[in-house]
Amino acid sequence: MTSLPSGRRAAKSSGPLSAAASRRVERPAPLRQAVYDALLELIVNRTLAPGQHLVEAELAEYLGVSRQPVREALQRLQTDGWVDLRPAQGAFVHTPTEEEADQLLAVRSVLETYSAKLAAEHATATDVKQLKKLQKAGEDALVAADVDRLVEANANLHAAVAAIGRNKVLSEMIGLVDRRVRWYYTPIARPRSRDSWNEHAELIAAIADGDGERAGEVMHRHAEQTRQTYHDRKTTESN
Structure with a gap:
């Protein structure tokens, strides 16, 4: 633990820290x-x-x-x-409620729509090549019907798009919701499957073209479709 300067240590008994003088950060x-x-x-x-x-x-x-x-x-x-x-x-x-899922996926939609626009504005040829590599990993997992790999590939591709946007704060915010997104996405990875990865391919094409508006539109539609699929699944389970 970092010590207070010696002058402060001498005075702390009469200062606001006196009540907590024996506490230590663990x-x-x-x-x-x-x-x-x-x-x-x-x-x-x-x-x-x-x-x-x-x-x-x-x-x-x-x-x-x-x-x-x-x-x-x-x-x-x-x-x-x-x-x-x-x-x-x-x-x-914990069993997530419909409201919890809706709120999280709505926030994800807003953040990643902006993330996609920034990615299209900043992407280099190397960045696009990396996105295509991640897309291939997802398509391979789809062919193998491997849900764990699908979820991982999906998370990796979305994280890469956020990183390409060169906005550290935005990337950190997206990272904060990533685990919960994975939690919600796992049971719908297979139902979304081919549509999801077709949408990813369309997104990568927009980013490669430097078309921020189109990239944002594709990402928004992609995120909203995932959100709808989750709700459709929950409705089916409750019937």
């Missing part, structure tokens, strides 16, 4: 963070499904750790909205 333990990341990834890829009961002892055994870091991770996952802790029942993977 750096997160690597194991605690590793357990959190592992559980979050299991939730995002739906190995741990929405609504599933999470038993500390089982998770600890699966991850090869004690129950304490698992308990701490579950508490943090609740704070972050991934887990519900129910009194006298335990922990459960």
Whole structure:
């Protein structure tokens, strides 16, 4: 922990920090963070499904750790909205509501529409080549009917578009919603399949042409179609 300058240390007993003089900033333990990341990834890829009961002892055994870091991770996952802790029942993977999904996918649509416009304005030949490589990875996953690879390829391509736009703040904001987008996208990766990757190809063509307006329109339509497919799936499941 970084110390206060010596002059400040001498005066702190009479200053506003006196009430918290014995407190220290605790750096997160690597194991605690590793357990959190592992559980979050299991939730995002739906190995741990929405609504599933999470038993500390089982998770600890699966991850090869004690129950304490698992308990701490579950508490943090609740704070972050991934887990519900129910009194006298335990922990459960959060089940997203229609409203939550709609709000997130709507925000994603706005951010990535602008991201696509910027990408078209800044893309180099090397950038376009990289996008086409990522597109090929997605098409290969589609042929193999590999959902995990489809989800990964989709996330990689969208992240690349954001990076090409050269707007660091926008890229960071898109990154913040990426895991939840993956969470929602996983069950519809196969239904969207061919349409989604055709839309990606159209987007890459617009970026390669430097056509920001067209790139934005394609991305907006693409994001809204994903949003609609998610809602259609939820409606079908509830009937």
